[in-house]
Amino acid sequence: MNYWLMKSEPTEFSIDDLENVDCEPWDGVRNYQVRNMLRDAMQIGDLAFFYHSNCKEKGIVGIMEIVTTGYPDSCAWDPKDKHYDPRSTEEKPLWYRVDVKFVKKFPQLISLNTLKAHPDLTELPLVKRGNRLSIMPISTPQWQTILTLC
DNA sequence: GCCAACGTTGGC
DNA sequence: GCCAACGTTGGC
Numbered sequence: 001m002n003y004w005l006m007k008s009e010p011t012e013f014s015i016d017d018l019e020n021v022d023c024e025p026w027d028g029v030r031n032y033q034v035r036n037m038l039r040d041a042m043q044i045g046d047l048a049f050f051y052h053s054n055c056k057e058k059g060i061v062g063i064m065e066i067v068t069t070g071y072p073d074s075c076a077w078d079p080k081d082k083h084y085d086p087r088s089t090e091e092k093p094l095w096y097r098v099d100v101k102f103v104k105k106f107p108q109l110i111s112l113n114t115l116k117a118h119p120d121l122t123e124l125p126l127v128k129r130g131n132r133l134s135i136m137p138i139s140t141p142q143w144q145t146i147l148t149l150c
Numbered sequence: 151g152c153c154a155a156c157g158t159t160g161g162c
Numbered sequence: 163g164c165c166a167a168c169g170t171t172g173g174c
Contacts (some may be wrong), residue, residue, distance in 0.1 A: 031169075032169085032170095033169095129166090130166075130167045130168065131167090131168095131169080132167070132168065132169080
């Protein structure tokens with residue numbers, strides 16, 4: 001059982017969008033480090049913070065659950081898709097995704113500033129300079145610390 | 151295998 | 163809209 005933080009731009013896909021569907025394929029990841037986490041590390045039952053990025057109210061807005069292990073991201077095979085990548089084929093998939101499901105939305109968001117200011121979260125990849133991963137692992141102590149902030 | 155050019159992310 | 167950081171690409 002692992003903990004994660006997964007970023008999404010709320011104009012693309014928000015926690016409210018997630019609340020309104022049964023489950024959602026987390027597709028479009030085109031970064032190898034993140035691909036490896038999706039393909040190799042994520043397990044059914046893992047929990048992830050949902051983070052709203054690149055918007056006015058940046059921060060963690062809730063929790064979701066990983067409901068599949070990694071499987072090929074078929075978006076990469078669709079020439080009409082924004083994330084089309086001709087290097088990926090059904091025989092040799094290059095990109096992977098998992099399905100996620102809504103667990104809860106926090107009564108108020110835990111802002112990026114709050115996370116940055118917390119003395120126990122200085123090692124959180126999210127608040128480290130230059131970090132650009134859209135999915136990152138969260139340690140159990142970090143997970144528990146963040147839960148006290150909501 | 152080096153590295154310059156280019157693209158993307160995402161906070162500000 | 164700017165730009166720092168850093169990943170990726172491709173010529174050599």
